[in-house]
Amino acid sequence: xxxxxxxxxxxxxxxxxxxxxxxxxxxxxxxxxxxxxxxxxxxxxxxxxxxxxxxxxxxxxxxxxxxxxxxxxxxxxxxxxxxxxxxxxxxxxxxxxxxxxxxxxxxxxxxxxxxxxxxxxxxxxxxxxxxxxxxxxxxxxxxxxxxxxxxxxxxxxxxxxxxxxxxxxxxxxxxxxxxxxxxxxxxxxxxxxxxxxxxxxxxxxxxxxxxxxxxxxxxxxxxxxxxxxxxxxxxxxxxxxxxxxxxxxxxxxxxxxxxxxxxxxxxxxxxxxxxxxxxxxxxxxxxxxxxxxxxxxxxxxxxxxxxxxxxxxxxxxxxxxxxxxxxxxxxxxxxxxxxxxxxxxxxxxxxxxxxxxxxxxxxxxxxxxxxxxxxxxxxxxxxxxxxxxxxxxxxxxxxxxxxxxxxxxxxxxxxxxxxxxxxxxxxxxxxxxxxxxxxxxxxxxxxxxxxxxxxxxxxxxxxxxxxxxxxxxxxxxxxxxxxxxxxxxxxxxxxxxxxxxxxxxxxxxxxxxxxxxxxxxxxxxxxxxxxxxxxxxxxxxxxxxxxxxxxxxxxxxxxxxxxxxxxxxxxxxxxxxxxxxxxxxxxxxxxxxxxxxxxxxxxxxxxxxxxxxxxxxxxxxxxxxxxxxxxxxxxxxxxxxxxxxxxxxxx
Amino acid sequence: xxxxxxxxxxxxxxxxxxxxxxxxxxxxxxxxxxxxxxxxxxxxxxxxxxxxxxxxxxxxxxxxxxxxxxxxxxxxxxxxxxxxxxxxxxxxxxxxxxxxxxxxxxxxxxxxxxxxxxxxxxxxxxxxxxxxxxxxxxxxxxxxxxxxxxxxxxxxxxxxxxxxxxxxxxxxxxxxxxxxxxxxxxxxxxxxxxxxxxxxxxxxxxxxxxxxxxxxxxxxxxxxxxxxxxxxxxxxxxxxxxxxxxxxxxxxxxxxxxxxxxxxxxxxxxxxxxxxxxxxxxxxxxxxxxxxxxxxxxxxxxxxxxxxxxxxxxxxxxxxxxxxxxx
Numbered sequence: 001x002x003x004x005x006x007x008x009x010x011x012x013x014x015x016x017x018x019x020x021x022x023x024x025x026x027x028x029x030x031x032x033x034x035x036x037x038x039x040x041x042x043x044x045x046x047x048x049x050x051x052x053x054x055x056x057x058x059x060x061x062x063x064x065x066x067x068x069x070x071x072x073x074x075x076x077x078x079x080x081x082x083x084x085x086x087x088x089x090x091x092x093x094x095x096x097x098x099x100x101x102x103x104x105x106x107x108x109x110x111x112x113x114x115x116x117x118x119x120x121x122x123x124x125x126x127x128x129x130x131x132x133x134x135x136x137x138x139x140x141x142x143x144x145x146x147x148x149x150x151x152x153x154x155x156x157x158x159x160x161x162x163x164x165x166x167x168x169x170x171x172x173x174x175x176x177x178x179x180x181x182x183x184x185x186x187x188x189x190x191x192x193x194x195x196x197x198x199x200x201x202x203x204x205x206x207x208x209x210x211x212x213x214x215x216x217x218x219x220x221x222x223x224x225x226x227x228x229x230x231x232x233x234x235x236x237x238x239x240x241x242x243x244x245x246x247x248x249x250x251x252x253x254x255x256x257x258x259x260x261x262x263x264x265x266x267x268x269x270x271x272x273x274x275x276x277x278x279x280x281x282x283x284x285x286x287x288x289x290x291x292x293x294x295x296x297x298x299x300x301x302x303x304x305x306x307x308x309x310x311x312x313x314x315x316x317x318x319x320x321x322x323x324x325x326x327x328x329x330x331x332x333x334x335x336x337x338x339x340x341x342x343x344x345x346x347x348x349x350x351x352x353x354x355x356x357x358x359x360x361x362x363x364x365x366x367x368x369x370x371x372x373x374x375x376x377x378x379x380x381x382x383x384x385x386x387x388x389x390x391x392x393x394x395x396x397x398x399x400x401x402x403x404x405x406x407x408x409x410x411x412x413x414x415x416x417x418x419x420x421x422x423x424x425x426x427x428x429x430x431x432x433x434x435x436x437x438x439x440x441x442x443x444x445x446x447x448x449x450x451x452x453x454x455x456x457x458x459x460x461x462x463x464x465x466x467x468x469x470x471x472x473x474x475x476x477x478x479x480x481x482x483x484x485x486x487x488x489x490x491x492x493x494x495x496x497x498x499x500x501x502x503x504x505x506x507x508x509x510x511x512x513x514x515x516x517x518x519x520x521x522x523x524x525x526x527x528x529x530x531x532x533x534x535x536x537x538x539x540x541x542x543x544x545x546x547x548x549x550x551x552x553x554x555x556x557x558x559x560x561x562x563x564x565x566x567x568x569x570x571x572x573x574x575x576x577x578x579x580x581x582x583x584x585x586x587x588x589x590x591x592x593x594x595x596x597x598x599x600x601x602x603x604x605x606x607x608x609x610x611x612x613x614x615x616x617x618x619x620x621x622x623x624x625x626x627x628x629x630x631x632x633x634x635x636x637x638x639x640x641x642x643x644x645x646x647x648x649x650x651x
Numbered sequence: 652x653x654x655x656x657x658x659x660x661x662x663x664x665x666x667x668x669x670x671x672x673x674x675x676x677x678x679x680x681x682x683x684x685x686x687x688x689x690x691x692x693x694x695x696x697x698x699x700x701x702x703x704x705x706x707x708x709x710x711x712x713x714x715x716x717x718x719x720x721x722x723x724x725x726x727x728x729x730x731x732x733x734x735x736x737x738x739x740x741x742x743x744x745x746x747x748x749x750x751x752x753x754x755x756x757x758x759x760x761x762x763x764x765x766x767x768x769x770x771x772x773x774x775x776x777x778x779x780x781x782x783x784x785x786x787x788x789x790x791x792x793x794x795x796x797x798x799x800x801x802x803x804x805x806x807x808x809x810x811x812x813x814x815x816x817x818x819x820x821x822x823x824x825x826x827x828x829x830x831x832x833x834x835x836x837x838x839x840x841x842x843x844x845x846x847x848x849x850x851x852x853x854x855x856x857x858x859x860x861x862x863x864x865x866x867x868x869x870x871x872x873x874x875x876x877x878x879x880x881x882x883x884x885x886x887x888x889x890x891x892x893x894x895x896x897x898x899x900x901x902x903x904x905x906x907x908x909x910x911x912x913x914x915x916x917x918x919x920x921x922x923x924x925x926x927x928x929x930x931x932x933x934x935x936x937x938x939x940x941x942x943x944x945x946x947x948x949x950x951x952x953x954x955x956x957x958x959x960x961x962x963x964x965x966x967x968x969x970x971x972x973x974x975x976x977x978x
Contacts, residue, residue: 122914
């Protein structure tokens with residue numbers, strides 16, 4: 001705990017606020033000892049004077065020096081604020097802990113009471129208590145203390161409740177540790193840190209509240225004086241000597257800020273993990289996208305047919321700034337998509353599939369950096385600066401379907417409005433026409449009672465229906481390309497098939513190209529004609545979907561296939577996995593990124609990165625040792641596909 | 652509670668009705684706690700409140716007569732019953748210093764406080780929403796670090812200055828030095844400027860930070876990515892898709908702020924000698940005029956409860972899911 005507080009105080013903001021707080025606290029101790037004499041010396045010849053060299057901020061109605069009074073008042077102001085905070089924390093802790101110790105019913109009652117009390121502003125509670133405890137110093141301390149108790153109680157309750165759900169508390173319970181013991185030995189030490197932080201911030205609040213009460217005349221009573229009292233007296237003379245009011249006000253603000261900022265600084269550091277010192281080998285930097293050498297050796301087979309291509313991309317790079325140099329999730333992807341063609345992109349998570357899709361859709365967010373030597377959609381260059389015409393083209397012809405239909409619709413807008421705005425914006429329709437189009441599109445994606453559904457909110461749709469509505473939104477225009485990023489991952493199996501069949505039928509009916517991103521090989525094989533296998537930000541194999549079963553040449557493709565369980569998989573044995581871990585996009589090795597996991601890897605593989613070269617017609621591989629797999633995979637995948645098809649019929 | 656909830660869920664009434672019913676139920680319980688607390692307040696004061704109010708030199712007979720008149724010699728339960736009965740008929744008792752009915756005192760003073768708090772809240776929202784939303788858009792995804800730093804530090808400092816201290820500063824600058832506005836009092840429109848601004852600035856700073864943070868988190872959501880994938884122009888993404896969502900989340904905290912503002916009037920009214928409830932309650936506490944204190948505490952408390960209720964209902968209307976999420 002102490003180490004983390006120190007870390008917080010090493011940040012610039014932390015250091016400055018800690019210095020401020022130290023000064024305030026030091027002044028609170030020292031000033032009353034040193035200067036009480038000067039502060040209380042009455043001088044009838046110097047009444048209500050303005051600032052002068054003898055009296056820096058003037059004198060009061062008894063000729064006392066206001067500067068020294070201000071300094072000495074630090075003591076009482078801080079002392080009272082701390083006392084009130086102490087009372088507040090203690091009462092809050094008791095109220096917060098009681099629900100977990102006493103019977104359920106009493107606990108609930110206490111919680112309800114705290115909830116009601118929390119709704120009232122602190123100052124109002126403080127005034128209420130000030131009436132009960134009487135006007136004066138003691139009354140004000142009690143009042144402010146009790147007024148801050150409810151919010152502490154609420155915090156404590158929440159913290160205790162969260163801790164109680166932790167496994168180690170369950171373990172302690174099982175071990176027979178009693179309620180009180182659990183609380184004192186296990187829970188309280190673990191929630192001490194946030195409580196101390198809140199108490200620090202709370203002390204700042206108490207200081208301000210006390211200044212308020214004293215200013216109103218309900219707090220410290222003469223002849224005693226704190227900052228609020230000085231302000232109260234100074235305000236009457238604000239015409240004669242403005243500093244008499246401004247200086248104590250400034251003192252209150254500075255002291256309040258000091259407590260506040262220290263608390264905030266520590267809270268911020270607690271929220272973030274401690275920086276790890278002395279890390280291992282420095283991660284290898286990947287050349288930045290802009291300076292990277294383009295991978296131009298292999299020209300894709302579809303090159304000659306570019307005029308027919310919906311989408312063409314060459315040397316696509318996506319990079320993000322990272323703490324240790326740029327992270328490059330996509331490193332030189334090149335391929336083309338023909339009209340009406342369905343292409344799957346497969347690979348493990350982190351292989352760069354999604355970033356590739358977002359880059360193609362030009363949706364990579366700052367600070368991501370996208371570069372390519374060529375990016376064309378429907379024959380139009382997409383690398384030049386964006387224009388209105390390009391927006392319109394993309395808005396009507398380039399559709400996206402995202403992974404999580406729960407989160408991809410705006411929760412506060414009706415489905416109809418969300419669909420219609422595409423047509424209103426890009427097709428020049430009015431609201432009525434656009435809504436009619438939206439209803440038509442919902443019917444096209446087989447959503448019954450389309451008109452009624454248009455008026456509903458996303459949360460009133462089921463998951464599968466939402467994903468169909470998302471596809472419906474994509475076909476509001478007349479898309480030539482639908483990019484679907486894991487469109488079925490968040491759905492259950494029966495619904496998955498509906499969505500896939502819908503995508504397939506849209507492709508057939510409207511001759512739309514589909515780029516289907518998925519980690520699921522069987523699913524891709526079901527919908528797509530061609531498959532791109534990605535590993536560590538590059539395409540390692542580009543092959544016809546029919547070749548997946550046993551005709552894949554890259555060892556990674558083969559390993560992926562072998563990891564797909566099928567009807568013949570022995571259930572008593574552990575599931576096959578691709579051995580090793582995927583390459584870290586922040587430190588991609590020099591040679592073939594797959595070499596460390598590849599059974600065929602040799603010196604050449606760790607030295608040089610293989611290019612994506614065409615081996616057969618329509619089959620590209622990036623491997624130094626490409627070879628066909630055994631026949632077993634082919635059989636098993638066909639079986640698996642058959643099984644999936646059966647499942648689809650059943651649903 | 653669970654039975655009631657299940658009943659509401661099973662019945663064919665819309666979830667909206669159930670939601671409003673639950674909220675009003677909560678309001679009634681809170682009101683009862685408030686009324687009871689304000690009733691007990693006078694009995695929790697150590698010693699005799701009448702003796703304290705009249706002073707130690709007052710003759711015993713006078714104190715007794717006043718105690719009788721106030722009903723303080725009745726058994727506690729009877730006093731409570733009388734108190735509740737009085738509340739329902741709008742009778743809040745009589746001031747011990749001016750002999751005016753408390754209801755009349757409150758009626759005279761309430762408009763000044765209501766105007767000040769209402770205008771201040773309006774001003775705070777009018778400043779905070781555009782500024783916070785703009786800062787959110789400008790600094791999204793870690794853009795423009797220096798702007799972010801300048802905004803965050805300025806707003807932290809402004810928010811940390813309590814209203815009444817800000818008021819003192821503003822009075823010095825704009826009333827005494829520049830003479831643009833009156834120093835105190837409530838008269839023409841000019842006299843409203845300083846009290847309202849000093850109430851609004853701190854809240855505006857705090858609220859704009861919250862709006863910015865909410866805006867940032869909304870701009871990072873999947874549905875904003877969807878909106879961008881639809882190639883909507885930026886203004887539509889920010890105003891139509893992002894802002895309403897950012898504001899629903901802001902509203903809860905805005906409500907807390909508004910109820911804190913209700914209490915903040917007490918201090919600011921005393922800086923400006925504003926003839927509202929705040930200066931009344933302080934004067935009454937100092938004069939030990941307990942019936943007035945009781946009445947004003949009740950009014951402030953009801954104000955806070957109403958604000959909370961309105962915020963909850965507004966939330967329910969803005970966010971179609973909140974009725975479902977409600978437990």
